Amino acid sequence: MMADDYTFSVNKNMNQFELVVDEDNIAFLEYYTDGKKIFLNHTEVPVDLRGRGIAAKLVEKSLAYCRENNLIVVPACSYVAHFIDDNPQWSDVLSEGYQM
Numbered sequence: 001m002m003a004d005d006y007t008f009s010v011n012k013n014m015n016q017f018e019l020v021v022d023e024d025n026i027a028f029l030e031y032y033t034d035g036k037k038i039f040l041n042h043t044e045v046p047v048d049l050r051g052r053g054i055a056a057k058l059v060e061k062s063l064a065y066c067r068e069n070n071l072i073v074v075p076a077c078s079y080v081a082h083f084i085d086d087n088p089q090w091s092d093v094l095s096e097g098y099q100m
Helices: 054-068 078-086 088-093
Strands: 007-011 016-022 025-034 037-044 072-075
Touching: 007 054, 016 054, 025 054, 037 054, 037 078, 054 072, 054 078, 054 088, 072 078, 078 088
Parallel strands: 037 072
Antiparallel strands: 007 016, 016 025, 025 037
């Protein structure tokens, strides 16, 4: 299965972005919001799927959602912070003071 075949969604009830790999495997990125700020707290990928770029795809789609919805990202998760540091095209979504 190609990464583009994964289904991305926003689970507002669980406060998480989700990348559904198959019915048994869902990668997720937990968040909470405070006004226009969104705190990205924790990225989790099922153990058997690690090392396949799924976390990067999830974070990229989550940041795109934040950009499209004019949300200001606070990267409380170290994976998200490293991702943005490695992909500076996303730095415009960061909260002031969190510039990498």
